[in-house]
Amino acid sequence: MLTVLAANYSDFREVTIESGRVRGYKDYKYDIYAFYGIPYATTPIGIHKFKAPLPAPQWTNVFEAFDRHIICPQPKINEEQRETHEIVQDDCLIANVYVPNTNKKDLPVLVDIHGGSYQSGFGNMITLKHFADTKKVIVVNFNYRLGVHGFLCLGTKDIPGNAGLKDMVALLRWVKNNIAAFGGNPDEVTVSEYSVASSAIDMLLLSPTVKGLIKRAIPESGPNLSIYSLQLDPIIIAKNNAKLFKNFNTNDILELEHFFKTTPLSVLTRNDLMAQRDATMQFTPCVERNLGEEAFLLQSPFDISNEGKFPIIPILYGFTNMEKIYKLDNYEYWKTKFNEHFTEFLPMDIKFDSDNQKDTIIRAIKEFYFGITPGGYFNNSEQSFINYFTDVYFLYGTLRSVRLQVVAGNHHVYLYEYSFVDDDNPDQSDINTHVQGQGAYLYEAKYSYADVPEIPHNKTDSEKSKRVKKLLKEIWINFITKGSPVPHGSSLPVWPPVNEEGTPYMSIGDTLELRAAEQRRWHRMNFWHKIYDGYYHHPTPPPVHASKDEL
Numbered sequence: 001m002l003t004v005l006a007a008n009y010s011d012f013r014e015v016t017i018e019s020g021r022v023r024g025y026k027d028y029k030y031d032i033y034a035f036y037g038i039p040y041a042t043t044p045i046g047i048h049k050f051k052a053p054l055p056a057p058q059w060t061n062v063f064e065a066f067d068r069h070i071i072c073p074q075p076k077i078n079e080e081q082r083e084t085h086e087i088v089q090d091d092c093l094i095a096n097v098y099v100p101n102t103n104k105k106d107l108p109v110l111v112d113i114h115g116g117s118y119q120s121g122f123g124n125m126i127t128l129k130h131f132a133d134t135k136k137v138i139v140v141n142f143n144y145r146l147g148v149h150g151f152l153c154l155g156t157k158d159i160p161g162n163a164g165l166k167d168m169v170a171l172l173r174w175v176k177n178n179i180a181a182f183g184g185n186p187d188e189v190t191v192s193e194y195s196v197a198s199s200a201i202d203m204l205l206l207s208p209t210v211k212g213l214i215k216r217a218i219p220e221s222g223p224n225l226s227i228y229s230l231q232l233d234p235i236i237i238a239k240n241n242a243k244l245f246k247n248f249n250t251n252d253i254l255e256l257e258h259f260f261k262t263t264p265l266s267v268l269t270r271n272d273l274m275a276q277r278d279a280t281m282q283f284t285p286c287v288e289r290n291l292g293e294e295a296f297l298l299q300s301p302f303d304i305s306n307e308g309k310f311p312i313i314p315i316l317y318g319f320t321n322m323e324k325i326y327k328l329d330n331y332e333y334w335k336t337k338f339n340e341h342f343t344e345f346l347p348m349d350i351k352f353d354s355d356n357q358k359d360t361i362i363r364a365i366k367e368f369y370f371g372i373t374p375g376g377y378f379n380n381s382e383q384s385f386i387n388y389f390t391d392v393y394f395l396y397g398t399l400r401s402v403r404l405q406v407v408a409g410n411h412h413v414y415l416y417e418y419s420f421v422d423d424d425n426p427d428q429s430d431i432n433t434h435v436q437g438q439g440a441y442l443y444e445a446k447y448s449y450a451d452v453p454e455i456p457h458n459k460t461d462s463e464k465s466k467r468v469k470k471l472l473k474e475i476w477i478n479f480i481t482k483g484s485p486v487p488h489g490s491s492l493p494v495w496p497p498v499n500e501e502g503t504p505y506m507s508i509g510d511t512l513e514l515r516a517a518e519q520r521r522w523h524r525m526n527f528w529h530k531i532y533d534g535y536y537h538h539p540t541p542p543p544v545h546a547s548k549d550e551l
Contacts, residue, residue: 013099017178020059024099025066030133035097035182036067036124040142040174041167043091047261050152050159052294053093053170070094071122073265074146086122090149090265093167095142095174096123098132099182108188108481109179112141113168115197117228118284119147128192131473137480138184142171148241148260148268153234153286155542156257161234161286162296168204169296172213190216190480196284198222199229202401203285206304207296211311216483218476219401220318224301226397227349230539231286241268241282253542289541300539305401308408314483315405315412317498319398321419335385342366347392351537361531368527387524395521396528399502406500414485415498415505417515422465464510472508 011026013033024035041053072092100107112128114121123141132139144150150164176186191201191214201217202224204210223229231237235253242248242259245267250256260268288295304310337344342362352358369384405413474492475485485506486495493512498505502517502525 014062015181017181019056019063021062022065023062024097026101027098027129030098030129031101032129032132033099033101034067034129035065035099037070037094038063038065038097039093040095041093041170043093043145045090048158049090049149049265050163050260052160052163052166056174067096067124068094070143072143072146073149073269074116074120075269092143092145093170094123095140095171096127097179097182098127098129098139099184100132100135100138102135102183104135105180105183106185106188107136107138107183108190109138109140109175109184109186110480111172111175111189111191112139113144113191113193113197113200114141115194116146117196118151118164118200119282121146131477131480134473134477136477138179138182140171140175140179144168144171147283149265151231151283151285152238152260153231153283153288153542154238154253154257154260155234155289155291155544156253157291157293158261159257160291160293160295161288161542165200165203165207165285165296166209168200169207169209169213172204172210176213188215189213190218192218192220192476194220194222196222196228199224199226199397200285203229203297203301205313205315206301206310209294209296214313216314216316216479218316218318218479219398221320221394221398223317223394223397223401225305225400225404226393227347228284228393229397230300230349231284232348232537232539234286235542237282287539287541289544298541302404302536302538305404305408310408312408312410313412314414314479315410316414316416316479316485317398317402318416318418319395321417338385349537349539350531350535352535357535361535364531368524391524391528396525396532399525400529400532402498402502403500406498411497412483413498414479414495415502416485417505417507419507419509420465420468421509422462468508468510471512475508 012023013025014021014023015035016022017038019039022035022038024033026032027034039056041056043049044051044054069086070092071086071088073088073090110128110131112123112126114123114125116125123143127141128139131137144167145164150167151162152159153161155161172189172191175184175189179186179189191204193201198219199222201219202222204214205217206224235256238256238260239250242250242256245259245263248259250259285297287297287300290298334345342365343358346358346362346365350361352361365388369388370381402413402415471492478487478490479485484495486492493506493514495506495512495514496504502522504514504516507513507515
């Protein structure tokens with residue numbers, strides 16, 4: 001049941017969508033109208049909590065679109081709840097819409113998907129309200145199911161998998177059917193995000209369920225081919241997670257299904273299941289088993305991309321020049337294990353037929369990145385440490401996705417490297433004293449143009465930082481509204497599409513500089529390309545099991 005709140009504000013807008021009338025209120029800071037907490041779908045609850053989302057509710061009174069601070073169940077939420085007063089509830093599928101203060105219609109729409117490693121976060125964690133205050137775009141963000149709630153994958157009718165991704169599809173369908181009421185153009189939708197949510201965007205582009213819902217995409221620092229993007233064996237992950245509760249142990253998938261269906265989310269989300277040393281997560285997207293119902297993903301992203309079975313749309317791929325520079329926090333703790341137990345850090349999506357094969361590849365990786373000493377140990381260069389994790393987590397997968405898109409005939413793919421470092425930012429200055437040269441890391445590109453008031457250096461930007469933020473905003477608005485980061489007639493440097501070898505790409509630092517692919521970087525990418533050509537572990541759907549309802 002929806003709670004309708006009374007409003008005391010006089011400056012509001014009221015629209016009528018499929019569910020009923022909605023009233024949003026003026027945000028004077030950005031000169032926009034904000035519509036918070038609109039249910040775009042209904043979350044199945046109880047024993048049905050892992051199924052695809054249901055249609056949005058209906059209402060007869062005006063829905064007062066205040067921020068009710070609703071977020072989806074997730075680990076470590078109690079601490080966040082105390083700090084931000086968020087309300088955790090199972091039925092959590094809400095959208096926030098930011099509309100410019102203009103009478104213009106058919107505005108392009110930017111749908112922003114929040115990050116959080118598929119395990120945490122919420123729609124308003126980072127907002128892009130100041131994109132809406134350009135009066136050129138409408139901005140939408142939203143919640144989706146997370147962790148075990150969104151990505152448990154058993155291959156059964158009640159737990160088919162990818163509930164969180166199906167939430168994203170439901171949101172895009174909601175935008176298609178309702179955004180015109182807010183003044184938006186349902187045929188001009190761009191999706192954007194960074195990190196793991198970027199891999200979700202890259203995956204959305206491959207799913208037949210999204211056909212006709214996305215016009216353009218901006219995946220930043222996270223492709224669908226990264227090792228954290230898919231569960232390689234979702235049944236093992238489910239079993240290992242179940243063992244954390246009351247010594248639960250079974251090989252019966254139906255018994256496993258019953259356990260998850262009947263255990264409350266408040267219990268299932270107690271454990272923090274973030275990244276492992278091998279760069280995998282726990283509950284992430286999966287290749288689904290074909291159950292005769294609408295599925296999000298029935299093949300691996302690599303197979304779909306390699307076969308070219310996806311719509312061709314403009315894509316702006318991005319990465320930063322030192323994605324994993326923040327991994328230096330683990331350097332002292334991990335460097336000994338790097339030498340003695342490197343298998344723990346080996347990507348899990350490569351598979352070997354023998355220990356000899358594994359030992360050969362491990363030695364090749366050590367020699368390539370670190371150099372072997374006469375005693376068999378390798379030099380723990382901090383720069384090499386960063387390069388290794390950057391390549392494994394982000395860069396190889398990004399450039400591999402770019403290559404597959406271009407080979408499939410997409411001639412509207414643009415590539416950038418974000419390398420801007422604000423010398424006046426103490427956080428970056430401290431980090432960069434540890435490595436050769438300077439580099440931007442994963443979150444810096446996002447924070448450069450997003451509304452993130454809690455980031456201290458965003459409150460005291462240098463003039464150089466303000467200039468780069470303005471530049472990034474212009475590039476993004478160009479792409480969202482015209483399909484090119486530098487359209488004809490722009491004063492910015494010409495920016496052509498990238499080819500399959502990663503050339504040219506735009507370097508975004510103090511200035512824009514169009515560059516050819518660096519020999520050193522492509523040497524690293526080709527190194528991994530050879531490994532994956534021979535040892536890639538293709539993700540598979542959950543196996544068929546003995547269920548009366550399914551066989």
